[in-house]
Amino acid sequence: AFQGKEKFHKTVRFAQFYFIDAFILLCCGAEFHLLSFHLDTTKDDLKRYKQRSVCKLVQKFPMASTMEITSLSAVNDFYSYIVLTAGSNRALEVFDLNAGCSTAVIPEVHTRSVHQICQNKGSSFSTQQHEAYNLFMTTAAGDGIKLWDLRTLR
DSSP states (O other), rough: OOEEEEEEEOEEEEEETTTTTEEEEEEEETEEEEEEEEEOOOOOOOOOOOOOEEEEEEEEEOTTTOEEEEEEEEEESSSOOOEEEETTTTTTEEETTTTOOOOOOOOOOOOOOOEEEEEOOOTBBBBGGGGGGGGGEEEOSSOOEEEEEETTTT
């Protein structure tokens, strides 16, 4: 995989659009990358082979004390600065991209590495209380599902 002229140092394991399709998030080893992008959709038969779409690194966010990010979750359906990551060290880390840093680490979230994080994104079919958007779930193989609250990290 290439990012402009720079190669990624490890396999890209996960990628998604973020902040209502304004950015791309992707996991590479023990860090995730925030990328900005511009897709050039103009058509010019004389210059059709020239690449004018660009993708640029905005910032890298390393996860503390882990070898590999095993799961990442970020809401794209509405403006949210929160990105959740889980690592091979069984910890969960909360990042605030508005502040540009990690805000909390929860060690030993499960007995095994978290393989999925699911944030409450709401539904177009029902309304919820504002506090419900602070909830997220984690799951690990053989360890069930845990429901968490971002306000208390419990």
